[in-house]
Amino acid sequence: MNIEVECVTFSIHDKRLIDGICLQVKAGELVGLIGPNGSGKSTLLKNMYRVLKPDSGLVTLDGQDMLRMKYKETARQMAVVSQDAPQTFDFSVRDIVLMGRHPHKKLLEADTVVDHELVEQALERVGMDAQADQDFATLSGGEKQRVLIARALAGQAKFLVLDEPTNHLDIRYQLQILDLVKTLRITTLAALHDLNLAAFYCDRMYVLKEGKVVASGITEDVLQPDLLWSVFGVETEICIHPKTGKPNITFLPDSLRRGGYP
Numbered sequence: 110m111n112i113e114v115e116c117v118t119f120s121i122h123d124k125r126l127i128d129g130i131c132l133q134v135k136a137g138e139l140v141g142l143i144g145p146n147g148s149g150k151s152t153l154l155k156n157m158y159r160v161l162k163p164d165s166g167l168v169t170l171d172g173q174d175m176l177r178m179k180y181k182e183t184a185r186q187m188a189v190v191s192q193d194a195p196q197t198f199d200f201s202v203r204d205i206v207l208m209g210r211h212p213h214k215k216l217l218e219a220d221t222v223v224d225h226e227l228v229e230q231a232l233e234r235v236g237m238d239a240q241a242d243q244d245f246a247t248l249s250g251g252e253k254q255r256v257l258i259a260r261a262l263a264g265q266a267k268f269l270v271l272d273e274p275t276n277h278l279d280i281r282y283q284l285q286i287l288d289l290v291k292t293l294r295i296t297t298l299a300a301l302h303d304l305n306l307a308a309f310y311c312d313r314m315y316v317l318k319e320g321k322v323v324a325s326g327i328t329e330d331v332l333q334p335d336l337l338w339s340v341f342g343v344e345t346e347i348c349i350h351p352k353t354g355k356p357n358i359t360f361l362p363d364s365l366r367r368g369g370y371p
């Protein structure tokens with residue numbers, strides 16, 4: 110599936126939060142969206158998964174205007190894992206993952222053996238099968254995040270939107286989840302804060318600042334000290350790591366330039 114954002118603009122109370130953004134995710138790519146706090150990453154993603162409606166511009170899925178699609182059709186094509194886990198009561202982990210199958214069903218249609226198989230497989234893939242019967246509300250932040258990834262997998266979406274998917278995860282699961290996404294080769298757009306993870310996993314990236322794309326391209330070209338200074342205001346040294354072959358960023362805090370701590 111190819112996704113295209115064409116010149117999307119979005120404002121709230123006359124404040125322009127997204128300013129003429131164009132981007133593209135080609136079939137099978139894992140594309141990163143990076144940028145400082147408040148640069149518009151989540152707002153852009155919400156415009157893509159239809160929680161917000163662009164003032165102007167277009168979002169297309171394989172050339173189809175998404176705003177003209179039925180919501181159910183969008184949900185079949187696109188799965189979203191956002192930072193905010195849903196507030197739920199009395200739903201088990203398995204129930205939550207089964208919800209990923211809903212866009213494929215008619216109203217009141219019963220769940221099938223295939224639905225249940227897909228749910229069990231998805232739970233196994235994220236390492237949550239042992240907690241399938243636990244109340245979702247009692248999980249840790251990281252466990253919730255993994256269950257939401259499982260829900261997306263069970264839904265067999267062709268396009269995955271991840272809004273800081275590794276936010277609550279310990280390092281093992283950060284690597285596991287991004288490895289999984291990469292292995293599945295699902296077309297994915299992911300807002301990521303960890304630049305080293307983004308450097309390792311993303312095929313390409315877009316850098317946002319104040320609602321605009323200020324750089325884009327393959328990670329090796331985009332991740333340069335000058336750019337990171339101008340966007341994040343942080344000094345860095347970047348080398349290509351001999352084992353990964355990917356950019357490895359070392360952050361140099363202000364205190365180093367001042368000669369360390371008193």
Ligand SMILES: Nc1ncnc2c1ncn2[C@@H]1O[C@H](COP(=O)(O)OP(=O)(O)OP(=O)(O)O)[C@@H](O)[C@H]1O
Nearest residue numbers: 121124126144145146147148149150151152153300
């Ligand atoms: N409903 C709203 N009303 C007013 N301003 C808003 C609203 N929603 C978002 N904003 C503002 O839009 C800007 C972009 O927010 P957004 O959440 O998209 O940033 P982000 O890049 O995802 O940030 P973070 O990395 O902190 O998650 C911020 O300045 C935020 O305060």
